[in-house]
Amino acid sequence: MTELLKIEGLTICPINAPDRKLVSNVSLLIAPGKTTCVVGESGSGKSLTALSVMALLSEQLIRMEGRILFQGTDLATLSHEEMRKIRGRQIGMIFQEPMTSLNPVLTIGFQIGEPLSVHLGLSGDALNKKVAALLEQVGIxxxxxxxxxDELSGGQRQRVMIAMSIACEPRMLIADEPTTALDVTVQAQVLNLLDSLKTSMNMGMLLITHDFGVVADVADDVVVMFRGEVVESGSVADVLNHPKHPYTKALLDCVPDAEGKKPLKPIDYAWLNTEQEQA
Structure with a gap:
């Protein structure tokens, strides 16, 4: 499998508490035209891992060790100016909440056009035509x-974020909870749009989600994270049909069945107590 992004042994800690590992020894691989989903509860380190790829971590955090190889280049070794040339141009990102990610005092056309102007040098009619084409491409x-x-619905704002992220036809797309707070119908539309864009542009995609339904629909590979660590990874078929780690099994037990006959269960952490006793 050709490697587009390869994370090796990523560890992230607070700068004033280097012994407290928020992300510990995380490794994953993304190939062109493939989707890797990262799943886990809130606080498991999913977004921190994604932000580290874009070099957007808070100044209160430090990356202690590990490599983030994008097309063979370790992004962690690049300067701020070098990373600016990669963000938006070669790696796009859809942030978790579109209303707070979009500037409320700038038009969506201006915001979609900014990466086109900065990275591709487009201006005037050429810029306006490209912005119009991107809006049409995402169904606006x-x-x-x-x-x-604020003049758009939540689903439309999410589509604007998608248009911004794919404007420069990046090699890879990071989507952090791209369907948060959307109703089921709009969620399906957004996921179908992302999947079709990934296929047509042969992008690699790192998709962060809590929803195993999303994983089943769009993922090629799955990485399960718990308390900052990868506890299981593999193909979507292997992980969903034959989970090996107790935490993965516990997450899947929380998913209701289509008939509504399966009782909803909270996550059982009994396995964690057993592991701590053995340690």
Whole structure:
């Protein structure tokens, strides 16, 4: 499998508490045209891992060790200016909450056009035509380019974020909970859009989610994280049908069945107590 992104032994700690590992020894691999889903509860380190790829970690955090290889280049060794040339151009990112990620005082057309201007040097009619085409591509009429974020629905804002992230046709896309707070119908539309764009552009995609339904629909590979560590990884078929780690099994036990006959169960952490006793 050709490697697009390879994370090896990533460890992240607070700068004032280096012994407290928020992400510990995380490794994963993403190939062109493939989707790797990272799943786990809130606080498991999913977003920290994604932000480390983009070099967007808080100044209160430090990456202690590990490599983040993108097309063979360790991103952790690049300067701020070198990373600016990669963000948006070669790696796009859809952030978790579109309303707080979009600037409320700038039109969506301006915000979609900014990476095109910065990275590709587009301006004037060429820029306007590309922005219009991107809006149409994500299912928003091109005449909404002069709208502000608060004039759009949640699903439309999410589509604007997608348009921004794919504007420069990046090699890889990071989607951090791209369907958060969306209703089921819009969620399906957004996921189908992402999957079709990934296929048409042969992008690698790192998708962060809590939803195993999303994983089953779009993932090629799955990485399960718990308390900052990878506890299980593999193909979507292997992980969903033959989970090996107790935490993965506990997460899957929380998923209701289609008929509604399966009782909802809270996550059982009994396995964790057993592991701590053995340690």
């Amino acid at each position: 009429p091109s005449d909404r380019a002069n709208s502000y974020p």
